[in-house]
Amino acid sequence: MDITAQHRLFGGTLTFAKHDSAATRTPMALSVFLPEGEGPFPVLIWLSGLTCTASNFTEKAGAYKRAAELGLIIVAPDTSPRGADLQGHTVANDEAYDLGQGAGFYVNATQSPWAAHFQMESYIVTDLLQLIGAEWPADLSRVGISGHSMGGHGALTLAMNYSHLFKSVSAFAPIASPVHCPWGQKAMEAYLGTSHDAWEKYDAALRLAKGKALPFDEILVDQGLADPFLETQLMPHLLEQAAKVAGQKLTLRRHEGYDHSYYFIASFIDDHLDFHAQRLKA
Amino acid sequence: MDITAQHRLFGGTLTFAKHDSAATRTPMALSVFLPEGEGPFPVLIWLSGLTCTASNFTEKAGAYKRAAELGLIIVAPDTSPRGADLQGHTVANDEAYDLGQGAGFYVNATQSPWAAHFQMESYIVTDLLQLIGAEWPADLSRVGISGHSMGGHGALTLAMNYSHLFKSVSAFAPIASPVHCPWGQKAMEAYLGTSHDAWEKYDAALRLAKGKALPFDEILVDQGLADPFLETQLMPHLLEQAAKVAGQKLTLRRHEGYDHSYYFIASFIDDHLDFHAQRLKA
Numbered sequence: 282m283d284i285t286a287q288h289r290l291f292g293g294t295l296t297f298a299k300h301d302s303a304a305t306r307t308p309m310a311l312s313v314f315l316p317e318g319e320g321p322f323p324v325l326i327w328l329s330g331l332t333c334t335a336s337n338f339t340e341k342a343g344a345y346k347r348a349a350e351l352g353l354i355i356v357a358p359d360t361s362p363r364g365a366d367l368q369g370h371t372v373a374n375d376e377a378y379d380l381g382q383g384a385g386f387y388v389n390a391t392q393s394p395w396a397a398h399f400q401m402e403s404y405i406v407t408d409l410l411q412l413i414g415a416e417w418p419a420d421l422s423r424v425g426i427s428g429h430s431m432g433g434h435g436a437l438t439l440a441m442n443y444s445h446l447f448k449s450v451s452a453f454a455p456i457a458s459p460v461h462c463p464w465g466q467k468a469m470e471a472y473l474g475t476s477h478d479a480w481e482k483y484d485a486a487l488r489l490a491k492g493k494a495l496p497f498d499e500i501l502v503d504q505g506l507a508d509p510f511l512e513t514q515l516m517p518h519l520l521e522q523a524a525k526v527a528g529q530k531l532t533l534r535r536h537e538g539y540d541h542s543y544y545f546i547a548s549f550i551d552d553h554l555d556f557h558a559q560r561l562k563a
Numbered sequence: 564m565d566i567t568a569q570h571r572l573f574g575g576t577l578t579f580a581k582h583d584s585a586a587t588r589t590p591m592a593l594s595v596f597l598p599e600g601e602g603p604f605p606v607l608i609w610l611s612g613l614t615c616t617a618s619n620f621t622e623k624a625g626a627y628k629r630a631a632e633l634g635l636i637i638v639a640p641d642t643s644p645r646g647a648d649l650q651g652h653t654v655a656n657d658e659a660y661d662l663g664q665g666a667g668f669y670v671n672a673t674q675s676p677w678a679a680h681f682q683m684e685s686y687i688v689t690d691l692l693q694l695i696g697a698e699w700p701a702d703l704s705r706v707g708i709s710g711h712s713m714g715g716h717g718a719l720t721l722a723m724n725y726s727h728l729f730k731s732v733s734a735f736a737p738i739a740s741p742v743h744c745p746w747g748q749k750a751m752e753a754y755l756g757t758s759h760d761a762w763e764k765y766d767a768a769l770r771l772a773k774g775k776a777l778p779f780d781e782i783l784v785d786q787g788l789a790d791p792f793l794e795t796q797l798m799p800h801l802l803e804q805a806a807k808v809a810g811q812k813l814t815l816r817r818h819e820g821y822d823h824s825y826y827f828i829a830s831f832i833d834d835h836l837d838f839h840a841q842r843l844k845a
Contacts, residue, residue: 289787289830290826291830343628346829507571536571538571544627545570
């Protein structure tokens with residue numbers, strides 16, 4: 282692991298680092314907030330949205346004051362593999378904000394050219410968690426996951442598919458059902474091919490509608506009603522319907538006037554940190 | 564005034580805007596946080612440091628949660644004039660991070676080519692305050708001022724030179740004595756010429772050492788001890804010595820391990836908001 286920057290804040294330490302991922306076969310960037318004290322600490326994984334790097338949440342969410350008070354490690358990984366290794370795929374990677382670099386969608390790609398590096402699902406649940414366990418005083422039996430937009434989709438689906446790894450899950454303005462929206466359809470087709478059978482695993486609303494019993498006593502989702510992507514891309518009502526079908530408690534809070542930005546996230550992040558801490562520290 | 568973006572946050576509203584300044588003879592950019600409720604609200608002016616725009620504090624300081632609780636308007640102006648009007652001075656403006664665009668130093672330039680537009684002192688105390696009074700439910704009899712680095716210098720010197728306008732003043736890692744450091748010397752010579760008589764007005768430590776009675780019951784300054792600019796550029800001990808000479812109460816808090824970044828600011832911004840609110844709401 283290479284530490285690229287380190288800052289003291291709220292009595293703790295924020296580290297920006299890079300490490301080699303076996304899953305993506307590239308270096309991967311991340312930030313880690315470590316609170317003051319001895320540990321081991323519970324961990325919250327934060328998955329960011331389209332176009333984001335490890336810096337967006339880190340700089341803009343205003344999460345670390347409460348995290349310091351609660352004694353939570355917060356890990357914010359990058360949203361895709363990046364860098365010189367991907368030069369062979371430059372055009373495919375960079376032609377759009379919603380595909381390729383900055384848009385990994387937290388899936389394991391099976392299609393060319395993406396399959397070579399875009400293995401974000403394995404990266405998060407394997408390489409990233411291993412790194413955190415090895416390099417920080419983290420208690421990997423107490424890990425929660427949250428995220429925003431594409432990262433909200435990632436948090437929900439990874440929590441559902443790896444419920445043994447995650448004790449708590451929440452999301453801000455998640456892409457609730459990728460198979461039903463343009464962002465999701467484009468990414469799923471490029472990364473997974475045209476068969477919808479392969480997509481289902483990565484669709485939170487579909488997974489939930491299956492009625493599979495989940496270990497989560499509650500899922501917390503916040504959504505701004507002035508979010509320009511609400512109707513066309515995010516569709517939280519599909520998650521709400523599926524939760525009803527599945528008998529899964531979902532607290533979906535709709536906020537008048539709030540948009541899709543980090544100002545919305547900052548306004549409610551403390552509620553999410555409290556929600557996770559309550560479950561991770563129980 | 565042109566509103567360029569608006570976001571709901573913490574029950575209030577954040578507005579990014581541009582307006583024409585008579586002082587700089589350019590459009591000037593700013594952000595304004597307005598808390599929920601009727602007002603009129605007291606106002607905190609935040610002056611940013613070298614290279615910053617109106618966005619840095621706005622995105623990174625994590626100040627608005629407490630500002631919403633306290634009922635404080637926070638105004639973050641840009642650090643210099645910018646834009647097409649300055650094309651004639653492009654080389655001079657953009658050849659360095661510490662001179663020209665992004666580096667107004669909150670002075671009224673008297674030297675060519677800067678005098679034509681770089682009138683940041685007049686901009687802050689005249690055009691900016693007028694705009695806030697006209698467009699927001701602000702109580703201009705209750706205005707505080709704070710800032711970081713170059714903006715800490717700006718906050719201290721403007722508060723001292725316009726003590727009838729500002730009821731409270733604080734700073735993070737201010738350039739305490741521009742005449743004694745390379746950043747300050749370069750800027751003062753470029754903007755004000757070689758006569759040191761013209762510089763003194765813009766040097767907080769020198770102003771304070773004059774022993775002129777100030778109306779401030781206390782000045783709050785935070786400084787990180789891992790700040791790479793501490794010894795060479797910031798020199799808060801000169802402010803401390805001057806405060807002693809002047810009999811001005813200065814609370815200078817030195818923080819082990821903290822650097823010059825917005826992570827340092829975020830860690831202590833709530834203390835500054837409380838400090839100002841206590842004085843502005845008294």
